[in-house]
Amino acid sequence: MSTAISTDINASRGHDAKRRSIVEAAASVFCREGFGGANIDMIAAEAGVSRQTIYNHHGDKESLFTFVLSELTERMNTGIFRVLGTFPENPVDLQAELTAFAVRMFENCVCNRDGKFLRKLIQSEGDRYPELFATWLRDGPARTTSGLAARFARLALQGLLDITDPDVAARQFMALVRADLEPGLTVGMNACGAEVEKSAANGVKAFLRIYGKRHPPSTS
Amino acid sequence: MSTAISTDINASRGHDAKRRSIVEAAASVFCREGFGGANIDMIAAEAGVSRQTIYNHHGDKESLFTFVLSELTERMNTGIFRVLGTFPENPVDLQAELTAFAVRMFENCVCNRDGKFLRKLIQSEGDRYPELFATWLRDGPARTTSGLAARFARLALQGLLDITDPDVAARQFMALVRADLEPGLTVGMNACGAEVEKSAANGVKAFLRIYGKRHPPSTS
DNA sequence: ATATTTTTAGACGCAGTTGTCAAAATCGTC
DNA sequence: GACGATTTTGACAACTGCGTCTAAAAATAT
Numbered sequence: 001m002s003t004a005i006s007t008d009i010n011a012s013r014g015h016d017a018k019r020r021s022i023v024e025a026a027a028s029v030f031c032r033e034g035f036g037g038a039n040i041d042m043i044a045a046e047a048g049v050s051r052q053t054i055y056n057h058h059g060d061k062e063s064l065f066t067f068v069l070s071e072l073t074e075r076m077n078t079g080i081f082r083v084l085g086t087f088p089e090n091p092v093d094l095q096a097e098l099t100a101f102a103v104r105m106f107e108n109c110v111c112n113r114d115g116k117f118l119r120k121l122i123q124s125e126g127d128r129y130p131e132l133f134a135t136w137l138r139d140g141p142a143r144t145t146s147g148l149a150a151r152f153a154r155l156a157l158q159g160l161l162d163i164t165d166p167d168v169a170a171r172q173f174m175a176l177v178r179a180d181l182e183p184g185l186t187v188g189m190n191a192c193g194a195e196v197e198k199s200a201a202n203g204v205k206a207f208l209r210i211y212g213k214r215h216p217p218s219t220s
Numbered sequence: 221m222s223t224a225i226s227t228d229i230n231a232s233r234g235h236d237a238k239r240r241s242i243v244e245a246a247a248s249v250f251c252r253e254g255f256g257g258a259n260i261d262m263i264a265a266e267a268g269v270s271r272q273t274i275y276n277h278h279g280d281k282e283s284l285f286t287f288v289l290s291e292l293t294e295r296m297n298t299g300i301f302r303v304l305g306t307f308p309e310n311p312v313d314l315q316a317e318l319t320a321f322a323v324r325m326f327e328n329c330v331c332n333r334d335g336k337f338l339r340k341l342i343q344s345e346g347d348r349y350p351e352l353f354a355t356w357l358r359d360g361p362a363r364t365t366s367g368l369a370a371r372f373a374r375l376a377l378q379g380l381l382d383i384t385d386p387d388v389a390a391r392q393f394m395a396l397v398r399a400d401l402e403p404g405l406t407v408g409m410n411a412c413g414a415e416v417e418k419s420a421a422n423g424v425k426a427f428l429r430i431y432g433k434r435h436p437p438s439t440s
Numbered sequence: 441a442t443a444t445t446t447t448t449a450g451a452c453g454c455a456g457t458t459g460t461c462a463a464a465a466t467c468g469t470c
Numbered sequence: 471g472a473c474g475a476t477t478t479t480g481a482c483a484a485c486t487g488c489g490t491c492t493a494a495a496a497a498t499a500t
Contacts, residue, residue, distance in 0.1 A: 015446075033256055034255065034256050034257060034344055034345075035254065035257060036253055036255075036256040036257020036258070037255060037256020037257065038256070039486085039487055039488080040488070040489085041487080050447065050448045050449070051449095052448070052489095052490090052491095055488095055489065055490085056446080056447080060488080060489070061488075119406070120343065120344070122406075122407055123340065123344060123408065124344035127252070127408060133407070137403070137407075168422055171399045171402065172396060172422075172423075172426055174402070175398065175402065176392060179388075179392045179394070179395035182361075182394070183361045186342075186343060186406065187343060187346050187357075202392075206392055206430045209429065209430045210429045235476075259457060260457075261456095261457080269477080270478045271458095271478095271479095272459095272460090272461095272478070272479080273477060273478075275458095275460080276477080280458080280459070281457095281458075
């Protein structure tokens with residue numbers, strides 16, 4: 001029994017290393033060349049394994065592709081929810097903390113390697129795999145929006161924001177903090193740090209002009 | 221001379237009809253399959269012409285692709301600037317007119333067939349053709365933003381808006397009116413009329429809470 | 441050290457694609 | 471109806487890529 005377990009664990013050392021490098025390489029090549037343009041030899045070369053190993057692990061090109069897609073989706077989602085957990089719950093400087101939150105969201109989810117790959121793969125091949133696409137949509141953006149909405153609702157209850165529809169507010173928040181990065185984001189470019197911070201700052205400022213509590217009119 | 225000209229013109233009747241149908245079909249197939257996945261036979265079949273005709277017109281697959289891309293870019297840009305010309309200059313109901321403007325922009329540029337195709341082609345193959353991509357970026361989104369910014373600046377001068385940076389305002393306008401349509405737009409779906417109007421209305425309302433003139437505080 | 445599993449390398453058949461060619465068919469015009 | 475231009479058809483060679491197979495090599499477990 002214990003032997004069987006240790007066998008499993010040990011066998012998966014180099015094994016899983018190859019598995020991972022295959023996924024990385026496949027993501028990169030599929031992303032660069034599209035599903036139709038990618039070929040297994042490229043992926044094998046980039047992964048540093050033989051072509052046969054890829055076939056051993058994943059059967060065929062299509063299976064490899066769907067595996068890569070679901071892998072990236074899962075990774076991305078865990079990242080998103082980890083960052084969602086850092087949403088300012090009891091802010092003292094709402095503007096600064098929302099901006100920092102937005103920057104975290106970008107750097108860890110939207111603008112990193114996985115985010116770029118996933119975005120492009122969904123964009124270019126989403127039609128071909130409706131199930132994977134639906135999964136991504138349901139577990140990713142949809143839950144992100146509602147998670148964000150819930151947190152904005154909480155802030156509204158605390159009297160820090162003036163929100164009627166939290167879902168709309170959440171979508172507008174995402175749209176605003178990325179406004180300055182378009183159309184680069186749409187097109188696969190990854191924004192660098194300074195741009196991200198500027199865009200986030202602009203976006204949050206605008207967001208607070210929409211939903212921030214109006215200062216009671218001082219008798220000036 | 222006149223014969224030569226008339227020959228040219230007449231010869232180009234069915235000729236240009238085929239030219240157009242080739243471009244349409246190529247756009248559709250490239251968009252669906254990616255450059256690598258598309259093949260000339262598909263395009264020929266969808267265009268209702270023979271494969272040879274495509275080679276006669278465009279030389280090879282790559283030339284056809286770049287031709288399609290520049291054709292779509294040009295079409296899209298003329299559409300955008302036509303709509304930009306309908307921006308409300310002397311609005312009586314700013315919110316309603318901006319909303320209608322946003323809807324026009326979507327229905328004529330972003331959400332129509334060409335818009336969807338161009339977006340997807342730029343997304344998936346933009347890296348491969350840096351020149352075409354740069355042209356698109358420079359003549360399309362960049363000029364759209366600055367054209368929009370100029371018009372917002374005019375409204376600000378008229379005292380109808382309270383804007384400091386018109387470029388930021390323009391980008392935020394675009395981002396807000398499409399906020400409810402994400403991530404569908406990113407992913408190639410075309411929104412239907414009702415969704416577009418709702419999203420535009422929400423976006424414009426938010427935009428005016430950012431940049432609308434504050435009503436002078438009434439002594440309530 | 442040995443047995444077992446995994447990986448590699450190379451060759452292979454097969455199917456699909458590209459781009460070319462020449463002859464036949466079609467179209468528009470006079 | 472005859473003419474010139476365009477399009478179609480079908481065949482072609484060269485190439486590429488997928489997926490399979492086998493024997494050798496390497497890694498791993500016992």
